Amino acid sequence: MRSTPTAQDAAPIADAMRSYWEREMLSFSIPAHSGGRGPAPEFTGWAGMDAARFDLPMAHGVDTRNMSRQVQSSAQKLFAEAIGAQQTMFSTNGSSMNVHVAMMTVAGPGETLVMARNGHKSAFAGLVLSGARPVYVEPSFDEELELALDPRAEDLARILDAHPEARAAMVTTPSYYGTAADIRALAEVCHERGLPLVTDDAWGLDYEIVGHPDLPPGALKQGSDLAIGSAHKALTGLCQTSVLSVGSDRIDTERLGLCCELKESTSASALLLWSIDGARRQFVRDGHELLERGLQSARLLRRRLAAEVPVLEVVSSEELASRPGVSGADPTHVLIETAPVGLSATRPTTGCARSARSTSISPTTGGSCRSSPSPTARQRSTGSCALCAPGRRARRLCGPGPGLRAEVSDRERAAHGAGDASPRRLLRADAEREA
Numbered sequence: 001m002r003s004t005p006t007a008q009d010a011a012p013i014a015d016a017m018r019s020y021w022e023r024e025m026l027s028f029s030i031p032a033h034s035g036g037r038g039p040a041p042e043f044t045g046w047a048g049m050d051a052a053r054f055d056l057p058m059a060h061g062v063d064t065r066n067m068s069r070q071v072q073s074s075a076q077k078l079f080a081e082a083i084g085a086q087q088t089m090f091s092t093n094g095s096s097m098n099v100h101v102a103m104m105t106v107a108g109p110g111e112t113l114v115m116a117r118n119g120h121k122s123a124f125a126g127l128v129l130s131g132a133r134p135v136y137v138e139p140s141f142d143e144e145l146e147l148a149l150d151p152r153a154e155d156l157a158r159i160l161d162a163h164p165e166a167r168a169a170m171v172t173t174p175s176y177y178g179t180a181a182d183i184r185a186l187a188e189v190c191h192e193r194g195l196p197l198v199t200d201d202a203w204g205l206d207y208e209i210v211g212h213p214d215l216p217p218g219a220l221k222q223g224s225d226l227a228i229g230s231a232h233k234a235l236t237g238l239c240q241t242s243v244l245s246v247g248s249d250r251i252d253t254e255r256l257g258l259c260c261e262l263k264e265s266t267s268a269s270a271l272l273l274w275s276i277d278g279a280r281r282q283f284v285r286d287g288h289e290l291l292e293r294g295l296q297s298a299r300l301l302r303r304r305l306a307a308e309v310p311v312l313e314v315v316s317s318e319e320l321a322s323r324p325g326v327s328g329a330d331p332t333h334v335l336i337e338t339a340p341v342g343l344s345a346t347r348p349t350t351g352c353a354r355s356a357r358s359t360s361i362s363p364t365t366g367g368s369c370r371s372s373p374s375p376t377a378r379q380r381s382t383g384s385c386a387l388c389a390p391g392r393r394a395r396r397l398c399g400p401g402p403g404l405r406a407e408v409s410d411r412e413r414a415a416h417g418a419g420d421a422s423p424r425r426l427l428r429a430d431a432e433r434e435a
Contacts, residue, residue, distance in 0.1 A: 008284040012074040013277040016062045056270045075277040083208040085245035092272040095202040095242040096122035098228045104259040106168035107132035114169040118148040140325035150181035150325040157189045170198040178333025179326045180216035187223030196225035196250035205229030210287030216328035220247045235279035298332045313337045
């Protein structure tokens, strides 16, 4: 921990919120509950009265009507300084809003935007909102893992050369599985052609603030021109908190500001903004310790799974990092294979969520598990398959332990005999029936 105070120890939004009450201010505007001065709002019964007291209006409350105290802008400047950005803007509508804003900033109606095909659904909504015309660059696809990984620089270069009218390129990295694209190489491809690179690195904001030898480097540090990061995914912000950061002069910041005004709320939650400000201060101060705690938790989870549930294989970060198009992998994304025990990924995920005895291991502060939301069902088994000859790579359909099937269905036996018994194909069918 640092002992010498710096500008990063400040929290302008938190200070202004405390000052509001210390000055005994009263707002005749929103919110209608007026900080709980009258009848207690129902939500205070479970969230406490401070949730009402600090649910303040930013204008004519935390700041003046014309924002003359520059409370939020001061907090945004501190965030930009912490991650080495030219400018940072806060979002209380999540990274989805920032994806929309970023896309509208770099491409207008009818203009071409080169996008990775495995983007978040907000990116496809952004196409509708911006009117941009997409040209897709396919990510690397791993046949063994059956995972869409990351686009390769040579593939992006080929697409950009075939579409010289493109205004920008956009990729999503890191993925849910923890794989990180080679942003430096992708950025070089774009910059050689005078284009900006937009990165939806919602799961990698912690990399930007705190470097760690066991984690991939941040997107801005590798040449991203406009980066999106979720404060609630990788830091300690409340849900719906996100930042959009400018990394170079290739971004028209005036247009960026106008696009942000189109999408942002005119009554943004001071509580949400405060949590972004606090998350930045906490990670600047304690980030290395928080990341180390998360890495240790992930290592413990991997060790215990190997020792106590050996039938489940955990894909190592080293294995993921060796795949084409992948420059690094985040070990706190714990990727668990369920095919060897004949389960579709939705079953154990749902079971863990329902179990009162399940343990949640956080990458940073102990709040929530950061393993992949849909662990891959890879076709690998060290035991014998009830349908296959020894040595053939297929899932185990039976084996020791509760919850494993002891027999093979006629449907599976017939499909296997017809050469159509891909473990994933059968598991997908299971999932479709469950849905």
